[in-house]
Amino acid sequence: MSAETAIRPLGVEAVTRGRIRRTARRGAVVAVLAVLIAAVFATSLMVGRTFYPPADVVAVILGEQVPGASFTVGTLRLPRAVLAVAAGLCFGIGGVTFQTMLRNPLASPDIIGISSGASAAAAFAIVVLSLGRTGVSAVAITAGLAVALLIYALAFRGGVAGTRLILIGIGIAAMLDSLTSYVLSQAAEWDLQEAMRWLTGSLNGSTWTETVPVLLALAVLAPLLLSQARNLSAMQLGDDTASALGVRVERTRVIVIVAAVGLIAFATAAAGPIAFVAFLSGPIAARIVGPGGSLLVPSALVGALLVLVADLAGQYAFGTRFPVGVVTGVLGAPYLVYLIVRTNRAGGSL
Amino acid sequence: MAVTRPAPDAGAARRPVRARSLWLLLALAVLAAAMLASVAWGSRIVGLADVAAALGGADETIEQAAVTKRVPRTLLAVLVGAALGLSGAVMQGVTRNPLADPGILGVNMGASLAVVCGMVFFGLTSPSGYIWVAIGGAAAAAVFVYTVGSLGRGGATPLKLALAGAATSAAFSSLVTAVVMPRNDVAGSFRMWQIGGVGGASFDGVVRVLPFLAVGLVLSLMSARALNSLALGDDLAAGLGERVALVRATAGLGAVLLCGAATAAAGPIMFVGLVVPHMCRLLIGVDHRWLLPFSALLGAALLTVADVVGRVVARPAEVEVGIVTALIGAPVFIYIVRRQKVRAL
Numbered sequence: 001m002s003a004e005t006a007i008r009p010l011g012v013e014a015v016t017r018g019r020i021r022r023t024a025r026r027g028a029v030v031a032v033l034a035v036l037i038a039a040v041f042a043t044s045l046m047v048g049r050t051f052y053p054p055a056d057v058v059a060v061i062l063g064e065q066v067p068g069a070s071f072t073v074g075t076l077r078l079p080r081a082v083l084a085v086a087a088g089l090c091f092g093i094g095g096v097t098f099q100t101m102l103r104n105p106l107a108s109p110d111i112i113g114i115s116s117g118a119s120a121a122a123a124f125a126i127v128v129l130s131l132g133r134t135g136v137s138a139v140a141i142t143a144g145l146a147v148a149l150l151i152y153a154l155a156f157r158g159g160v161a162g163t164r165l166i167l168i169g170i171g172i173a174a175m176l177d178s179l180t181s182y183v184l185s186q187a188a189e190w191d192l193q194e195a196m197r198w199l200t201g202s203l204n205g206s207t208w209t210e211t212v213p214v215l216l217a218l219a220v221l222a223p224l225l226l227s228q229a230r231n232l233s234a235m236q237l238g239d240d241t242a243s244a245l246g247v248r249v250e251r252t253r254v255i256v257i258v259a260a261v262g263l264i265a266f267a268t269a270a271a272g273p274i275a276f277v278a279f280l281s282g283p284i285a286a287r288i289v290g291p292g293g294s295l296l297v298p299s300a301l302v303g304a305l306l307v308l309v310a311d312l313a314g315q316y317a318f319g320t321r322f323p324v325g326v327v328t329g330v331l332g333a334p335y336l337v338y339l340i341v342r343t344n345r346a347g348g349s350l
Numbered sequence: 351m352a353v354t355r356p357a358p359d360a361g362a363a364r365r366p367v368r369a370r371s372l373w374l375l376l377a378l379a380v381l382a383a384a385m386l387a388s389v390a391w392g393s394r395i396v397g398l399a400d401v402a403a404a405l406g407g408a409d410e411t412i413e414q415a416a417v418t419k420r421v422p423r424t425l426l427a428v429l430v431g432a433a434l435g436l437s438g439a440v441m442q443g444v445t446r447n448p449l450a451d452p453g454i455l456g457v458n459m460g461a462s463l464a465v466v467c468g469m470v471f472f473g474l475t476s477p478s479g480y481i482w483v484a485i486g487g488a489a490a491a492a493v494f495v496y497t498v499g500s501l502g503r504g505g506a507t508p509l510k511l512a513l514a515g516a517a518t519s520a521a522f523s524s525l526v527t528a529v530v531m532p533r534n535d536v537a538g539s540f541r542m543w544q545i546g547g548v549g550g551a552s553f554d555g556v557v558r559v560l561p562f563l564a565v566g567l568v569l570s571l572m573s574a575r576a577l578n579s580l581a582l583g584d585d586l587a588a589g590l591g592e593r594v595a596l597v598r599a600t601a602g603l604g605a606v607l608l609c610g611a612a613t614a615a616a617g618p619i620m621f622v623g624l625v626v627p628h629m630c631r632l633l634i635g636v637d638h639r640w641l642l643p644f645s646a647l648l649g650a651a652l653l654t655v656a657d658v659v660g661r662v663v664a665r666p667a668e669v670e671v672g673i674v675t676a677l678i679g680a681p682v683f684i685y686i687v688r689r690q691k692v693r694a695l
Contacts, residue, residue, distance in 0.1 A: 155688075163509050167449070167512055170454070170513075171687065174454070174679075174683075175677060178672060179677075199527060200524070320532040330525060336517055337521060340498050340513070340514050341498055
């Protein structure tokens, strides 16, 4: 915590100065993250089994035909990289929304059952219903929303206590995970590969068919979520204080839940529940941005960067090609453990 | 979150022994019926005459052979269910936390991770090897989750423990995926183990887990009286002459042995340890000297029934018992959470 937030009997100008400094820091962080994302994005288009110089890549993006590069870059690498960014943004912003709203960094959608809902439905759609890609996405999105509403309804007893919502979510997640493993145990070998994607998350073989719906969801739901950022910050002071400040708490909560779950579900439908991205983006963003202000945008950018880097590493850094979810899972696990320790010691705020 | 556990009120504590004995007899009868159903029902339903003949040693007809095949599986279900029910009751007593359960606390995932590492990195193939590894993993996970969950203000509240357990499970399970994914040969056998089932049971397997279960049982039952004192709070228990840390360690070791061995034998099975002790508390009160044996009995009955249900609903295929218990257990978990007075963080 920086010095200017310590309580000192200073004038208004000191408060203003502190606020300006924090805003500037946030702006700088956002700018740096954006530049990094652009750099990794460009790298992931150029680098691979064959290297293509920047000129070729630009030409392909502008729609020219470049022998070789048109297929590799335009059909294989570009949709994959775009989906990595889009899914990362969705997970980052959706995760931090839940963490902020429930005032607990451990309460991300992957822990409280929403990703489990989408995964179980997707596995069911692949193995039992033998649906195609579009059908699977539709089922996963519907199930994600339905599970979120179910958890909300079960936790509702004259208002929702965050604690109850988290615990009920954990119970639902356990049940859904066992359903997923049942469905997988019934799977034929060739379905299994496809279904494993729904346990870890993977960008292998992504095409524009999966990528475009995620982009549309981002365009619609992200602004909706950002419009509630101020109310969400007020709600961090506690429901009663927020109501006193003029926030309609339950209404805000419903809007925010629907928007965040929508983003998570669309991203999950396209790329699977990429482990821990929703979970880690918020706390990482909180660490680099510092106190004060909304974390939605920085966290979204952190999410995008995480997925891009992890996918690149998963493809080329090891002997085997690992799906992106395995990489984020293994990198995320130790950080997660550290985070639990630190959170419990500090008493539980982001 | 405030732990609003019903105080051991005088009425429940002095509930007449006769009523309890009656419940005990009833539980025994239910268990016996479940065991009978378990040897008689399956993809092929066998009549009582054949069951009796087969238990007498005959195996001339297909029916009798089927019964003979089902005996070890029934025994394993009974043992595993008893172990899980008992270890859940002990864990809830030790942590003074109504949501403690080997599945929720991540202990099962600890055992899973240890087993998969044993399979892949140390070439473990024999089930007798799994047991040691699984118990080690379970113990490590239990100690870790409890330590992490009790850091900070308020000690080990239900919320902190459950979150620490769920997060640790998530971390372990992604490590498991990372280890298993590139190795197709291990993936198949591990996937079957992970779902949790008693289908492949043999007498050898049953005999193998017995010593571990026996030690766990003795340790748990020995600490029953001390757990009663512990329920009053650490300070009061110390005032009553209990060595609190020692009791915690003994009872905790017993619980970990039980659920580690059960997990090694039948894979991670969730929710039995959570649901059964709560049912037992409703029936016979909170005295651990009654609660622990009763939890073992009802746990055995529940798992046996779940196994039979799993065999009957999808004939001729089977639904693994771990899935059936999760489907029964999760609604009960949610009911417990909803009934509790939780205050916001």
